[in-house]
Amino acid sequence: xxxxxxxxxxxxxxxxxxxxxxxxxxxxxxxxxxxxxxxxxxxxxxxxxxxxxxxxxxxxxxxxxxxxxxxxxxxxxxxxxxxxxxxxxxxxxxxxxxxxxxxxxxxxxxxxxxxxxxxxxxxxxxxxxxxxxxxxxxxxxxxxxxxxxxxxxxxxxxxxxxxxxxxxxxxxxxxxxxxxxxxxxxxxxxxxxxxxxxxxxxxxxxxxxxxxxxxxxxxxxxxxxxxxxxxxxxxxxxx
Numbered sequence: 147x148x149x150x151x152x153x154x155x156x157x158x159x160x161x162x163x164x165x166x167x168x169x170x171x172x173x174x175x176x177x178x179x180x181x182x183x184x185x186x187x188x189x190x191x192x193x194x195x196x197x198x199x200x201x202x203x204x205x206x207x208x209x210x211x212x213x214x215x216x217x218x219x220x221x222x223x224x225x226x227x228x229x230x231x232x233x234x235x236x237x238x239x240x241x242x243x244x245x246x247x248x249x250x251x252x253x254x255x256x257x258x259x260x261x262x263x264x265x266x267x268x269x270x271x272x273x274x275x276x277x278x279x280x281x282x283x284x285x286x287x288x289x290x291x292x293x294x295x296x297x298x299x300x301x302x303x304x305x306x307x308x309x310x311x312x313x314x315x316x317x318x319x320x321x322x323x324x325x326x327x328x329x330x331x332x333x334x335x336x337x338x339x340x341x342x343x344x345x346x347x348x349x350x351x352x353x354x355x356x357x358x359x360x361x362x363x364x365x366x367x368x369x370x371x372x373x374x375x376x377x378x379x380x381x382x383x384x385x
Contacts, residue, residue, distance in 0.1 A: 189197070223231075259267070330338070364372070
């Protein structure tokens, strides 16, 4: 009888039917071996039908003249077709376009302008500036005299300048003696001088302690925060 060690030393039996099985997707027979390096795909009947070229139909050219059928020649239009075939009538109150040059009536041709119309027809008089080379236009020979109302005369009166109105100063004026003999003060000279700008951290000494920092005293709260936490302080055993 084999001992326990000899029995454990025996290899385990292989219960597989195909010991060289390389996939878990087949169980009954071995997979077909590949003979080529390219995988061939089988197309379904629908794919084969879609892969075919579409039939190209030749365009059918129709003649501009065609024969009218016998039934079309003998057709009789209905009342509805006869009513639709009639042209639309213009709307009520429609008038044709007026000609570009409308004839003038006798009253317009023999009309006489009034004095007001003659006054408005005269061009405005423009003031002649000094050094203007253009000659003034000659005044019209026909002058119509009329009397303006008091309101029109009041509105036609030009406005006067204010009592405190000052005209524009000349381009060059005389400088006073006080301005020429003025001496600038020390403050004016200080403000007129440009600001001295230094580069960043230029002349900065990080090890210099200011006088305020040396004479400062900490508050009770700062002293409380500077102490270590009680739980981190280990009590020393007395020897």
